[in-house]
Amino acid sequence: xxxxxxxxxxxxxxxxxxxxxxxxxxxxxxxxxxxxxxxxxxxxxxxxxxxxxxxxxxxxxxxxxxxxxxxxxxxxxxxxxxxxxxxxxxxxxxxxxxxxxxxxxxxxxxxxxxxxxxxxxxxxxxxxxxxxxxxxxxxxxxxxxxxxxxxxxxxxxxxxxxxxxxxxxxxxxxxxxxxxxxxxxxxxxxxxxxxxxxxxxxxxxxxxxxxxxxxxxxxxxxxxxxxxxxxxxxxxxxxxxxxxxxxxx
Numbered sequence: 001x002x003x004x005x006x007x008x009x010x011x012x013x014x015x016x017x018x019x020x021x022x023x024x025x026x027x028x029x030x031x032x033x034x035x036x037x038x039x040x041x042x043x044x045x046x047x048x049x050x051x052x053x054x055x056x057x058x059x060x061x062x063x064x065x066x067x068x069x070x071x072x073x074x075x076x077x078x079x080x081x082x083x084x085x086x087x088x089x090x091x092x093x094x095x096x097x098x099x100x101x102x103x104x105x106x107x108x109x110x111x112x113x114x115x116x117x118x119x120x121x122x123x124x125x126x127x128x129x130x131x132x133x134x135x136x137x138x139x140x141x142x143x144x145x146x147x148x149x150x151x152x153x154x155x156x157x158x159x160x161x162x163x164x165x166x167x168x169x170x171x172x173x174x175x176x177x178x179x180x181x182x183x184x185x186x187x188x189x190x191x192x193x194x195x196x197x198x199x200x201x202x203x204x205x206x207x208x209x210x211x212x213x214x215x216x217x218x219x220x221x222x223x224x225x226x227x228x229x230x231x232x233x234x235x236x237x238x239x240x241x242x243x244x245x246x247x248x249x
Contacts, residue, residue: 027208027218028146034226038104039233042112043131049112050119060117068120080110097219104227111234118238122245130244134237141194142229145201156199162192186242193236200228 049055059074070078088095088103118127145152166189173181204225211217 023213024205024208027222028204030222031204031225031229034104034222035229035233038108038226038230041105042108042115042230042234045109045112046115046118049114049116051116056116056120059113060120062120068117070117074114074117077110078114081107081114084110095220095224097216097223100220100223100227104223104230107227108230111231115234115238118241118245122241122247126244126246127241130241131237133244134233134240137194137236137240138197138229138233141197142201145198146205148198148202152199152202155195156203159192159195159199162188163196166192183242186239189239190236190243193232193239197229197232197236200225200232 049059057071059071059077061069061071061074063069084103084107092099092103166185169181169185169188173185204221207221207225208218211221
């Protein structure tokens, strides 16, 4: 899921000067631009894998009872982001901007391709409306994280623990198939990833000050920052779909 924050500095939010400056604006703009482009790429891939029949059948299978499943290739695509993220923890001890960019786009591509299954579960208008609601919520939450003087470190640590619990609950529900538990998981997921958007935004801001103008380190931080926010956005979007998505007829 979403917690990927080991690849760049995680300084304690010291009493930094929070005055807006051109360097910070440029740094954050670089993160948001990469995030926006990643969302576009992921959206295009999701549309292709969910709507182009020849591609769709390579990844997804619909049983006689209407249940949607995954082909072998589909399973590989679905689990590739986790493999990439966990693998990078071991193989990217000294990350470079180029390496982080490769990781970012690999994760974007595999998550985007896997999200094509949403077009088999929900109708297109509800997917579109949920995306715009997510984008609006993301903007508000990220702005809060950017402007608040409150130290969100403690909240962030609690939310990261919540992500672990969410993963465990999701795995358990794969076997239980409980609709009630699924809704509870979705509700908790919305709260957790909403908080992580604000927390990660503040953490990125503190990272900028901590790096002290080191351009190479900022290139790495930009990539990891976009990756964290991308994963937060996608998870918030998918959990909101559980409440806002209309079933595909």
